[in-house]
Amino acid sequence: MKLKEILAAQKNEGEMSEQDKSFFKRLNKKVVAAMVIAAVLLTTIIGATVIKNVKAGNTELPEILTVQAAKQDIQKTISATGTIISSEESSENASITGSYPVAEVYVKVGDVVKKGDPLYKLDMNSMKEQLSYQQQALSIQNQLYDISRQNAERGMQSTKDSGAIAVIDADRDIARKQQAVVEAERNVKKAKEAIDRAYDSVRHAEEGDSEEEKRSAHAERIEAENALQPAKDALEEAKRDLELEIIKTDKAKKDANDAIIDKYMASKVDELNAKQSSLSAKQEMSKAKEELSKEIVYASQDGTVTNVNIKAGQPFSGGDAVVIDNVTNLKATADIDEAQIPNVKEGQKVQIKTDATGDEILKGTVVFVSPTATKNSNKNTDNQSSTASVSKTRATYRVDVDIEGSNEALRLGMTAKMTFIIADKQNALAVPSADIQTDADGSKYVVVQQADGTTTNVKVETGISDEFYTEITGGQLKEGQEIVEASMDGGADAVLDAMGADGGIYDE
Template identity: 25%
Template sequence: MDKSKLLKKLRKPKRTTLIAALAVVVIGIWGITALLGGNKSASANVAHTKLAKTELINSVDVSGSIKSKNTQKVYSTLSYSVKEIYVNIGDKVEAGEPLAQLDTSSLELDIAQQRSTFEASQKTGTINLESKKRIYEDTKKQYENGMNTELLNAENSLKSAENDLTTKKNTYENNVESYKFGAVSKQELDQSEAGYKLAQNTYNKAAASLEAAKIKAAQDVKTAEANYNSALADYNNDSQKIALDKLEKNLADATIKAPISGVVTAVYAEAGSPGNGLLFVVEDAEKLTITTYVKEYDADKVKPGQMVNIKTDATEDELFAGQVVRISPASTKTANGTTDTSNTTVEFETEVDILEPDDQLKIGMNARLNIIIEKKADVYSVPYDAVSVNNQGQSIVYILTGENGRQRMEETVVEVGMMTDYYTEISGEGLADGVLVVNNAASAGTGDKARPGAAMK
């Protein structure tokens, strides 16, 4: 590894945490005297690490409070006083379970009176509806069967006029021929002509009357149908029925019920006080989440889907599993919706879901979260300062070799892997369980002798 790159990596800001899960990194702190070469000798307390496979975790540490993913505020718009309250804060309830009952004694009287008014209205409406229906059906039947009185009269008048016209026409035509031979007088001819014209006029009027009767008969059916539909609409949309339905809905709503299954976390209802406004808060305790805030320098590391270790003060060291579900694409906003620039600390709202419900976790608890950015299992790790870079640009550590009293520090080339705030993953030849690595490479030198000194605590 390039020397400048390693040094830069070793000097990065410390903002994450190591969690050892598969094994424990045992740091033995020994006092030894190192002979530093030439005529120079010095006694120094040198700490070292005994290698053992472990798990390295890079995490972003944040905090927040536990809340429900589904919070329902229970309101009422009714002004009746609260008669009885069935629940207390902390009670578990099922969806639809009664939380309180309003006093509906006056409402029940109103319902009885309105029902009486409605029933009377229904009776009148039923009579009117049946009458309009009968008229419509009769009118339609008469029209379809050709039994409409006005239409029949018009048809009879037309037939009579047609017969008269035929007779008068024949008489006139016969008189015209007879007049040529002097069989009839001019007066008789003129009279037959006048009779023929009058019969023609009467026939035309009768034909027009029949057409008008047909139109009127069809219109009568439409009018009767419209009257029936109007009566039916009035029957179904009776204002008295609407008023009764509203009162009965108020009666049902006067029993205040839980909108969801969960825990009652607030009770604002008071017996004897008006029941309008906010009465209860019910929250789903099975689906919990934590809203936290990630600093600007960690925002690019945190992604949805990352696992989270969660602890609370109440549960001490017990771990609960969580997962990042959302990180805001923009920093925290002010009340008017603009980015908050008044604070030099820029933060991004982040939501973490608790994966499995647990009775120990309560809504409102403060929680400490380790958002796992990177994790490696079954690796060797040493303190940051145990790794250095030699003149060839190689990453090295110093290993203690030999027995007590004749120990030496040997430079060993290693590969550097994952790095946390405090520990660095190393691999390479010569590394094995139980190998002792000097914690501070700057204080060691190849070939230096070491002998045990007083143990440090």
Template identity: 25%
Template sequence: MALKSKTGIIIAFILILLFIGFAAFNYVRQSEKENITVNKTETVPVQVAEARLTNLQRVLELTGEIKPAAVVDVHPKIGGEIIEKIYVETGDYVKKGDLIAVLDDDVIKAQLEEATAGLAAAEAGLRQSEANLRASSASLKSSKANLELNKKELSRVNSLYEANVASEQELDRISAQYEVAEAQYNAAEAQYKAALEAKNLALAQADRAKAALNQLQILYGEYKIYAPISGFVAARYVEQGNRTDTAKPVIRISREDELKIVCSVTEKDFPHLKKGMEAEITVDAFPGKVFKGVVSVISPTIDPATRTAGIEIHIPNKEYKLRSGMFAHIKLYLGERKALAVPTESLNKMPGTGSYFVYIVKDNKAILKNVKTGISQGNITEITDGLTEKDLVVTRGQNRLYDGARVSIEERGAVGSEAS
């Protein structure tokens, strides 16, 4: 009996506790309902601003990889020769004309010595032939003068003979002298022609020897490899002792004092681009720092496959802060346009989405409006859909609002400057 009595007491105690808990729960629930009712009837003070047409900059934002203005792979012009010395390493700065490498030149030097000796011999032969030609020319001139003199004497004696003043014996003597002078002239002329031919042959030999020497000298110059442009050695492909291959570069030189970014713009933005337009460039390596560039190349055509056009933005880089390979963000300002804008502080982001909403005030009530945004400039943001001009958007106090909440406007703000 005692055990049953205790069990009954315990059960009764539990029931009493359950009753008290249920009563407390109902009390709290009723209190919350009353608070909600009170809150729903609360008037929330807010600050508002009109959505207005405002002059905004048309900004084109692009991205691209920074590249050097020029990159040159330096190839040897002679293949199969041993690289005797390389004077640069990766990362070195070289100026245009600096010596980069030299090749083993023992063979070419021997060929140069032989060609130099050959030219000297050819020039000596040419000088001798020229001397012979001058002597032959003098002999020809003398024999010609002697022939002319004998010709005149023969004519004179022949006239005297016809006048019976000179004898036949005298005429025969003068005729014989003329024939000797003519034979001497013919021999001198033949000797002159032979000397002239020999001189021309010697001149041709000298020219060939000079050309051969010049070719070897040019070839000898190729045994030294010079930097064709100024820049940094971006890569070195060979080592000392390797044999050259005209298809394989020795080094790569990257010009970094001027850089470029190659990117594409859409057909819609293409008409607004102009050469010389300034570009603002930022990179992750220098947060907050803006570098200036210029639109230097604009493709004259649109690619029909992508509906885009290529452009090049050139960036001065005299201090070498930027380097090729960096990823860049670019802003191009394409001119002003009118757009509906609101203070950025009026925008509220929906959790878990990229969408925005605002509260507008109408008839002393807050109305939730989903909006689509465009560009932001300073403390204002473009609204592309969801609002109309002169809508009153809530800029302060929206954290206490819900759709349909009662509000009182405490202050009116302004946004931008109204478009004319």
């Protein structure tokens, strides 16, 4: 009988169960080797029987198992077990800075809520009292600032007035000193005029004969000359007094201006200090108001309450107080082994089955592949031996899959059997993976049975593989040719080589 007929018969009976697939995946190399050796021995016995029959004149040969190279759809897949979760979940926690007890809880598990619905309330009476104290303190502080500002304004006006009086007095003193200089200059001028008149008198007396007039004229001249120097000295002194008074006045003006500036700067410092204190108080009040705005926690999304971890009267812990899930829009998540995660990409199609949905295959798409390991899992590689068992710690990576459409049978937390379609080829020429053999030079080939019963090796190039079949992408193999089963050609080594170094499919 040909293998394709056996497989066709099996297909009519139904697909292989998950339990059977799991069994075949767990076949280790020693078990497979034992089975192959048994097959080889059976082949040897058949061969001996054939020789005996030939010697006896019976030329009928035993039937060779073959399978036909045919086109079919091939999918390279990865299987994983995951969990049904919500595609939209929120943990509704109050982002508060203080510690407060829970006042009221408005929802329970199973409640359907809308975005903006109140969920629970915190007891913030202590914060309300604190805000009240802050408001009173700010009010008092503002009153004190108003008083300080008024005093500063009065002090500034007083300083300005004092400075103005000092400047006026200084200007008046300058005016007096200037008048004294003018008077001294006038006296000097009079003294000079008196000398001129005295010289005129002397000239007139010298022209006459009266000695008395001469003596009187010279006496007048001497007196006039003696009066000039004191007048000049008085003028110089008046000028010096004026210069000193000008310096004094400039200093008085500068002192008045400095006093005004000092007063202004002092009042400005007081004003800025008061504003800084007021700003700090307002900031603290703003924080208190912000805190009080979180007294009631509202739903951030539509959905169903799936967890409530708070009770009235208990301190608010802040961890997953109320959990809301969108139970109508679900997705599946699974932790994929480190050996398989490089093959999983966003956008890949996924087939999902659950016990609740029976044989229905749900369609999904990979929407998230974690770049970092989510956990380490202990994977035991048991070789079915009673003497050895190897334990390895392996990393796993979270993968999320959006489920297309909706299914009322699905519930959060259900186990999901997920098949990731890594590669997909439609109407591809394919042969059983076990029938592909490797030559000494590394090239691959299959054994083809000719129409006359003879066999020949045909080189092939391979593509993707599923659990049983491999795509043929190149070579000389044609559709419809009969492929000799590897167990009938090449012996045990050929079968084991086809199955891989570890004797089978790696099982998670």
